Amino acid sequence: MTHSHKILLVLGLFFCIASIKSQNLLVEAESFENPGGWVVDPQFVEQMGSPYLMAHGMGEKVKNATTKVSFDKAGQYHTWVRTMNWAPGDWEAPGKFRLKVANEVLEKTLGRRSGWGWEYVGLANIDKAKKVPLELIDLTGFNGRCDAIYFSTTKEEPPTSPKKLAEWRKTVKSETNGPEETKTYDLVVVGGGIAGCAASIAAAEQGLKVALIHDRPLLGGNASSEIRVHTEGIYGNFERILKMLDTEHYPNGHVDAEIDQEKRDNNVKSYDNIDLFLNWRAYDAKAENNIIKYVDARQTATGERKRFTAPYFVDSTGDGWIGFWSGAEFSYGRESADTYGETWEEHGELWSPKVPDNAVMGSSVLWGSKEMESPQEFPEVPWAMPVAKDYSKVKGEWQWEFSRNDLSQIEDAEEIRDHMLRAIYGSFSNAKKEPENVNRKLEWVSYLVGKRESRRLVGDHIFTFKDAVNEIKFPDAVVVEKRAIDVHYQTILEDERNPDFISEALFYRGIQYYIPYRSLYSKNINNLFMAGRNFSCSHIGLGGPRVMRTTGQMGAAVGFAASLCKKYDVNPRDIYKGYLPEYLELIEEQKYRKIPESKK
C-alpha cells in the first residue's frame, strides 16, 4: 500500500452528519502511519471488533506511534479512546498511555477501564484542520492498548457493546456490506501456518493459481519467529516441500527461529502462482447450498477489504474459522471415553473423561531472558502477582500453557494471552529478586497466542486414538506419523498449589499411525478442505498429529488433492470415491522428487 493510499484511507474515515451539524472523526489506531514501538495485534478481531495497537515493551516504554489526520473544520473536539485495562485490580493499571493531539499532550492517563470500551480523554483544540499530528505515548511498556480514537464536536460517547459498535463503525466509515474488489483463484488457502504454506506450495506446483491469506507479516504460525515453536514429527511423503518450511530443533522460544523464518518466507514467495496476502485477515465466508462462494478478508492495518472467490478453499486457520462461518460441522472439547473408545486406564480422567466436557489443551506464550554485562532493572509488577504468585523463572518453554474450562481458546484468547503475560512478568519479577539474576533482562516475550487446540472441523472420517493405537493403514492414508500421542492437561487439576499456567504431557507411544484423506475435507461443506489442528479428529486424536511437520503433511496432501479436483472439476469427496489411485500415485511420487538447492 502506498503512502497516498493510506492518506486517502484516513480521509475516508472522516464523516459528517449534516443534519445534526456535528463534526466527527474516527481514527483506527492500527492505521497509524508510523506505529513506532507499538505492534498491530489482530488476534482478537472477532471478539473485540478490530485490530489494535499495543505497547509491547516488556517493561520498557516503547516509541510513540504517530500519524496525521485531517478534520473538516477546526474547533474543539470531545475525544475518546477505545482501550482496556488488561489486568484490572487494586493497583495501577499496567498498560497506561497518553494521547497527544496537535502537539498538546492531553492530561488524562488512558488504559484504565475494565473491559474494552471508550475512555473520555477530554477536549482537544484543533486550530488547523489539516494534517493534525496524533501520537500515542506509552507510559509503562506493559502492553497498553489502543483500538481507536474518536473525535466529535458533540459529547456523545460511541457504543460499547460489540454488536452496536460494529454497526456504528460501519456507519462512521460509510462501509458497504461487501468488499469492492473481488479476486478469483483456483484455490484459496486461509492461514499461513506450516499447513497452509504446504497446501499452497503443493497446489501451486501442480499449476493451480493460489491465494494464501495470512494475518501476520511472517509465515509459519506457531513455527514463525513471532511464536517460536519448533516443528516436530516426520516428513512422510513430503520431505521436499516440508523442508522448505520447517525449523531446526532449537529449544522452543529460541532466536534461531528467525533463520528458518527467512528460508520459509523466501521459499513461499518464490512461487509465481501463489499470491501472498500477508497482514490480511479473513473475516467472513459465505456458503450457498453447502458450497463456499467466497471468503472476505481485511488488511490488518489499513482496513482495506477484498473478496476471494474460488472453486475450492483450505481452512488452515487453526481455529476453523472458514468452516465456522460457512456452516461446517465442528467439535470442541473432550469427547467421553466411550464415544470413540479412547479410554486409557493408566491416566483415567486426565486422558479421556467418563462424561464429555469442554476442556481442551491450552495455549502457550513463550519467552526468554538473557544475561547482560551490567545490572538490569525490572519494574515492580503488582498486577502480575495474583497469577504468578511465588513462581520464579527466567524463561518459559512449552509447559507454559493455559487452559481453563470457563475460557474458550477462541472467544477468550485475549484473556488467555493476558493471563500468560501476567504469569511471565510476575515470574520474571520473582526471579529478578534473586541475586544471581541481577544482570538478567527480558530478551523476548511473544504477544501471540500459540494455540494447541480449538475447533475441530468434522470430516467424513474422525481420526481418533483407536486409529493410532491400532495403526490402521487406511486405503486413503496420506499422512503418516511416528510421534507419540501427546495430550496435555493443567497441573493445577492435581494440586491446587501448582501455578495455573503450567501443564503436563501424557505420552502414548506407538510405532506408526496414519491419517486418512477423509479427515481432511469437510463432511457437509462440499468444497472445503482443512489442514492443521482444525482437521477432523477427536480431542485425543489431535494429541499426536497437532505438531507441525504432521500438519504440514496434511497441507501438502490437500494441496495435491485440490489439483485433482480442478483437473476433473469435482469436489474433495469425489477424489476419495473416484480418483483415489491417481491421488495416491501423485502423493507417492513426491517421495522421489529432489529438493532444489535454492530452496534448502
Added chain:
Amino acid sequence: MKLVKAFLFMLVVCLGRAQFPLPVPTLNGVQEGIMDRPPEFYTMGWEKGLQLVARETGMFIEVDSIGQQDIALLEDREQQPVLYTSEIETPVCADGECKLMHIRLYWTLLGDYAGFDRYPQQPLTKHDHDEFVQADYLKLHQLLLDDKSIFRQRKIDELVKKPSPSDHGDVDALSGATIAEVKESVVSGALYSCYVAWHLVHGEISGKLKEHTLALLDKELILRMLQNDDPDYQMFALEKLDKVEYLGHLERLAGIFKSSIPLVRGYIIKNLPEEFWRDPAVQVPFWDAFSTIDINSRSLMLEHLEEAPKSSIVDISIKLGSMTKNQLRAFLDFLAERNNEGEIIENLKVFANRDNEVYAYLVLQFLEGYKQ
C-alpha cells in the same frame, strides 16, 4: 574395560549374597515384624495406632544380576491390605562402574509410589561416592512422587547427552527444557541412582500391584478407599461406585468435594446422578463450598444453576467476587431469565457499586437492562 569392571562387580555381588543374608532393614518402625510407624519418607496418611504386618504375595521385582526382590503386602490388624513393600538391593551402574543401592520401597494399593525407608548402615551414595544428605533423600522422594517424570519417556543415555542444533533429523532430540527439567528434579550427582529408583517404583510392577489389589477388591475395600484422604484412592472408589451408591454416600462425597483436588471434584460433579440434581436439599453442602472450590469445579457447578436450591442462589449473589468474568456472565444470564428475590437484586447493587470489584461493570450493565 567397562565390561570387565562390571563382571567383577557382579561376581562380588553374587559371592556377597552367598555369604551374607540380606541386611536387616532399619527400619524405622519395624519391630519384630510389626510396622507401627510410617516410612521415613511417606506420602500417605497414617492413623494413630496403625500396625502392619507383612504377608507374602508371590510377586517380585527381578533385579539384574541379583535376582528376585520379593514384594510383601502390609495388612492392618483387621487383615485389610494397606501397602505393598519390598526390600530392594540393586546395582547402579554408570560408566562401567557399579555399586549397590539399598532401599525399602512402599507402594499404595493402586501400585503408586507411597514412600521409602533408607538403611542407615547402607546410605545411598552419589557418583562421586559422597553419601546422600537429608535434602538429597527428600529430593529423591519428590522425584519418586512424580509418576509422569521425564524418566518415563527417556532412556538413561538420552538424559546425559545434550542435543546439538545439528540434530536436525532427530525428532526425539531433547529440548533445552528437558535437560533443565532433569537437572531440577534429580539429586545432583546421582542421576543413575535416581533413574534406577524411579523405574523400580514406576516400572511394570506398578501395574501388577494394582492387578493384585483388584483381585482382593470388595465393597469394604472400596469404601475404605472412599474414606481415605488420598485423591487417587478417592477417584478409584468413585469410579467403582454406581449411582445408587453415590446417593448413599452423599455426606462423604460432600466432604471429598470440599477437601480434595480439582480433578476429583470435577469427577464428582459430572457423575452425580440426576436424582441428586432433582433434590435441592441434598445439594446444599456442595453449593456451600462454591466460593472456596477451584475455578474449574465452580464452572461445572454453574451448569446446574437451574436445579440449585433457592437459598444457594441467594448465597452466590453475595459472593460474586469469587467468580471469573465468564462465570459471572453465566450467573447473570441465569438471573436474567428468572424472577429474582429482592435480596438478590440488593446484593447485585452492592457489588455493582464497589470500586474495587473488577467486574462490577458487568453487574451494572445487567442491572441497567434488568426488569423484574
